[in-house]
Amino acid sequence: MSFHVDSEVGRLHRVLVHKPELALKRLTPSNMHSMLFDDVLWVQRALEEHEEWQRTLSERGIEVHLLADLLRETVEIPEARKHILDKVVDERWFGPLATDAIRNTLDSLDSATLQTHLTGGITKREIMDRDCAPKSLAFHTLAMDDFILQPLPNAMFTRDNSCWIYDGVSINAMRMKARKNETVNMEAIYRWHPMFASQYETRFKVWCPGTAMAPATIEGGDVLVIGRGAVLIGMSERTQPQAVEMVARNLFRAGSATTIVALSMPKARAFMHLDTVMTMVDEGRFTKYAGLGMLPSYTIEPGDNDKELKVTDHPPQDMHRAIGRALGLDDIEVLTAEQDVHAAEREQWDDGCNVLAIEPGVVVAYDRNTTTNNFLSERGVEVVTVPGGELGRGRGGPRCMSCPLERDGI
Template identity: 25%
Template structure:
């Protein structure tokens, strides 16, 4: 994770679109809401690892971060797959090359890197999800390409994962994590109609690709689906961070979805996000889990 600092002041109302923000933000309020998020995570027993702290003595990294307001959205930079990290390939110029910071963190923490999707492959961490620890979903969206999927197949199939599911998403979709979120081994939040507009393809090692529909694939696996609308997805209803089975932390304001989660025995812990949402990211976007196993216990 990365606690936002003065770098977010780079964003003005005039250049906000260049940084994928909706407008300039109030730094004090932005940091207050982020600190509320950190407190929620710590209260749940989760240990936030902050880039700024790990790399506090790295002058090159600190100088770089000082003008990169999107670094707080660490999810896009990498994914923990099996025993190591996959460094993603960033599409937007406001994110391009940022993943080197995670490589530097991995070196500090002595964590292996399985592969690097860039520079020719494009796939961001918000574009991937785990259904199980061996079944991996990638969204074929505006910020991805087939080179990235081929790299994932070559590096991970049969080694770190058994199954890679590529879900083709409608034009204009940035990431799948605004529309699909597993929250337990047999429960997901999903916009069913949105995810089922186009077919998906399932890859397994030493097997022919299988073409099907993603919702049917989920149902065949016996997954319960909490269906959400497009509007709810835009309000981060599928952008919680899972801190345990059916235990989620997210923005305030998704009362219906929270009720559905609680009906199924889940817990939802919320915090204010009216200022943070101006960066067009939610709690899921602001985290890059380094130890997924703890969330599945």
């Protein structure tokens, strides 16, 4: 069993997904913005849609791995459990008087219960129900239903906290506080879970080391492995230029990539990640939100030695040609449905461009984005639809909700 992602559109063989049941149940009108959501989802329907999404992948012959299963199996390993608890139970958040008691309480949980709380959060009331009531100023000032561990509803978007780039994985330092503990969980899974442990840094490489990368942050929604040794990265509100340089240096030193094209994106929530406005659907073909326009771009190549990088600036009008040249093409084909500005903005909000290619020219998309889906179909792209009435309100589509673990090249 090997792990590698050699393109965006080659045949997909294995993928990591997450169904965040408890975390979604803890999403409320009063906390949704701090958890980076714009709405409160109907949990039952969202979970049904997620199960349909999993079935669709499985029926296409794709092996689906569930994050909850991997994390539960990981925290059965003492070293992995210690790593996670050392990172998430920090006196800078809990105060020195409460830290040991909270950590010991969490450490006493069985693996399934600990996994549930690492992703779904745990409240002061739930901690006290386990006879933990430290004499701590920080602890006593919390209301009974305040969170000791924050829920991680955004872990549903498994693309972001880690992403595979050719023969290695980038364990990503997240930009927003609400998502930082996702990285801690992924560090432990890749380092200690039996599926990965024997290959860690031997048969696959680690491009970003996780939390140690901060304050340079990068998120997988901004990273497109477009193939043939090329990577396309959006420098968004979540992914910083210094992180792009660090990833480029590591990829080039290993000989795993030859070119990175970085796009300077608007720093706005509406353009949260590159894959919310532009994804690849076939060899040399991309779907793109009309409102994105043309962006300044930068081609990054190896320099004269392994400490140097060569950076070439491109004006906005050369954006598509810069991407094409990285693929060995004169240009790329961009597929953008013709619709009025209001309809286009609605479909972009509903992740019309956030499609997951499962093989060349075959993509999975939310059924609600009819204009974009029909436009792609008319141009020879097979569109497999999944329900997204509730999941789409989380501001992430099929690509966001998937972390490919094994994918062919082009």
